[in-house]
Amino acid sequence: MWFRPESEAPPTAGLPLGLADLRCSSAAPLTALAATWLGVEEVQLECSGTAALTVALTALAGAAPGRREVAIPAFTCPLVPLAIRRAGLVPRLVDLCAGHFDMDPQRLAAACGEQTLAVMPTHLGGRLADVASASVIAHGVGAVTIEDAAQALGARIDGGYAGTRGDIGFFSLAAGKGLSIFEGGLLVARDESLRALFRQTSKRIAAWNPGWELRRSLELAGYSLFYRPGGLGLAYGGPLRRALRRGDLLSAAGEHFSADFPLHRVGRWRQSVGARAFGRLPAFIEATTAQARSRVARLGQIPGVHVFADEGGTWPYLMLRLPDEAMRDAVLLRLWSSRHGVARMFIHALPDYAYLETMPGGEDVPQARDFAARTMTVTNSLWLDDDAFEHVCAVIEAVVVSH
DSSP, rough: OOOTTTTTOHHHHHOOHHHHGGOSSSOOOHHHHHHHHOOOOOEEESSSSHHHHHHHHHHHHHHHTTTTTTEEESSSSHHHHHHHOOOOOOEEEEOTTSSSSOOOOHHHHHHHHEEEEEOOOOOOOOOOOOHHHHHHHHHHTOOOOEEOOOTTTOOOOTTTEETTSSSSEEOOOTSSSSSSSSSSSEEESHHHHHHHHHHHHHHHSOOOOOEEEEEEHHHHHHHHSSSTTHHHHIIIIHHHHHHHHOOHHHHHHOOOOSSSOOOOOOHHHHHHHHHHHTTTHHHHHHHHHHHHHHHHHHHHHHHEEEOOOOOSSSOOOEEEEEESSSHHHHHHHHHHTTOOOOOSSSSSGGOOTTSSSTTTTTTHHHHHHHHHEEEEEOOOOTSSSSHHHHHHHOOOOOOOOHH
């Protein structure tokens, strides 16, 4: 591990790709490898995690036309409500447990009823949500549970893998994720009738698009070259610092999303790249987990700083909650523009994105807004060495103590 002044640590610990991953020789199918690893009968590949969610919701909406609402946390990726609306459905926002990213069970129960099609517990940043409680509430009103495991491929929960504990689950293979084909998504379901419905729906709404696949293939080739300490300054760090100088926080966090996101099939070459890299994923998760355990303990020594942790999750980054927004912003002022992989998850609670329309439940989400105001992330990349990590800790400690 090393870190030079001209090097850049990524905001998330993604599995690097090697030149050998890009060769054109055959490999076992990515979907078969993923299904075996996750312990499920079948995995469906889509062009993004958002696309996987859209396919699932579109299929469910057609099968249950009387149900139009999907209950989601009021703090999550803005692409989630965009996907729900793309499927012709309505996102219903649920406030969080105090000081946490998971949905408040009482609020969730009150939000669900005859109109509820699905409930979406969300594993945020590799940390685990309470899928069991969400499922009890969903099934009690005749809805299904869709596990958002976009950021948690490889996490373990309730004796299995996150994403396989609900009725349906999906994962992201986007840039910077534990496994990436630059953009991709995996979709799983317990019931074969649902899997068949998802396959049919995907064929209908996600056709082959050579233009998009060429673009993603070129981006994947670039990712394999630049997702490393010497290249991230150009591909990530430079654009980040320019956005911060403009005060454009959405660009800094990569959150200028559109409802017109692509839906198309993934080509064979990108699938084979993911398949060849897949064999290194378990060891990578083990290494980042070992690093995270020691670093969580160090951050936990700072007064007033809460570090989210659990036994089974993965560790793309360390998620911190600071005592108040002023302290969080003071830390980010010193560290977000640095090369140390410090960042924010999502800039706002969902009701506060100007490009998202008004959503039911969004009028009363104080805990989601508080969570957005007080949290930040520190990368768990193996490229951030101990000296650089200690500098991050020292800055956080100095800010908290001075306030």
